[in-house]
Amino acid sequence: MGRLVVIEGLDGAGKRTLADALTAALTERGRRVARRAFPRYGENVHADLVRDALHGRLGDVIDSVHGMAVLYALDRRDAAAQLRADLLANDLVLLDRYVASNAAYGAARLRQGADGEFVAWVRQLEVERFGVPVPDAHLLLRVPVDVAAQRAEHRANNEADRERDHYEVDADLQARCAAVYDELAAAGWLAPWHVVDGSAGVDVADLLRRVGL
Numbered sequence: 001m002g003r004l005v006v007i008e009g010l011d012g013a014g015k016r017t018l019a020d021a022l023t024a025a026l027t028e029r030g031r032r033v034a035r036r037a038f039p040r041y042g043e044n045v046h047a048d049l050v051r052d053a054l055h056g057r058l059g060d061v062i063d064s065v066h067g068m069a070v071l072y073a074l075d076r077r078d079a080a081a082q083l084r085a086d087l088l089a090n091d092l093v094l095l096d097r098y099v100a101s102n103a104a105y106g107a108a109r110l111r112q113g114a115d116g117e118f119v120a121w122v123r124q125l126e127v128e129r130f131g132v133p134v135p136d137a138h139l140l141l142r143v144p145v146d147v148a149a150q151r152a153e154h155r156a157n158n159e160a161d162r163e164r165d166h167y168e169v170d171a172d173l174q175a176r177c178a179a180v181y182d183e184l185a186a187a188g189w190l191a192p193w194h195v196v197d198g199s200a201g202v203d204v205a206d207l208l209r210r211v212g213l
């Protein structure tokens, strides 16, 4: 049975880049790694509806924090069986965002903390009701909010189809989200959290040691 490890952090923090580096290092060591990113744009209808909403193509759906969270959660519910199969066939299943993204962004939108009603509701919906696999560990890739914003903007200018969405352009939301992430990590929400400084390059070998991979 493999371990389910989730990378979390702000938009532009460098999650995908870190996932690439961890996958390369572990594969080189002969470990079997499965990777997935949520939302599963282009693969799942709920994820595609999320993308439409984030780019202003779904009317006032974007205005409902709980409604958006249900769409993200349904994408994961549809992925649950595949994740369980991936865990059986691999040493590590590495996820770029998971349930904690729903908790952090929703709470931030509602101006709640990690101990608020929304974070408890997300756990109830996704873990208790939908039965998605619970992670073994989170990696919080922590960067200053302005650095994440610069990286997201740079990426939007240099990659096709990566124009910044409704959440990414909202600097206040990103700042509140960073605070909720810190609280989730401090509380060990859902699983242990390892805080990774992403402001410079990440020492991948050191991180793998810390996480015991």
Ligand SMILES: Nc1ncnc2c1ncn2[C@@H]1O[C@H](COP(=O)(O)OP(=O)(O)O)[C@@H](O)[C@H]1O
Residues within 6 Å of the ligand: 009, 010, 011, 012, 013, 014, 015, 016, 017, 018, 151, 152, 154, 155, 198, 199, 200, 201, 202
């Ligand atoms: N450690 C780093 N230092 C500088 N730039 C980085 C670093 N990590 C990622 N980037 C760049 O920042 C942008 C966002 O990175 P990405 O991995 O796509 O972030 P995320 O998946 O968290 O949104 C990309 O253009 C990427 O090349």
Ligand SMILES: Cc1cn([C@H]2C[C@H](O)[C@@H](COP(=O)(O)OP(=O)(O)O)O2)c(=O)[nH]c1=O
Residues within 6 Å of the ligand: 011, 038, 039, 069, 072, 073, 097, 098, 099, 101, 102, 103, 105, 106, 165, 167, 168
């Ligand atoms: C997976 C997930 C993401 N989000 C938010 C975080 C991001 O701001 C946004 C889009 O996800 P993201 O992974 O950043 O997509 P991309 O970088 O490809 O545009 O959705 C949630 O609010 N809940 C979730 O469950």
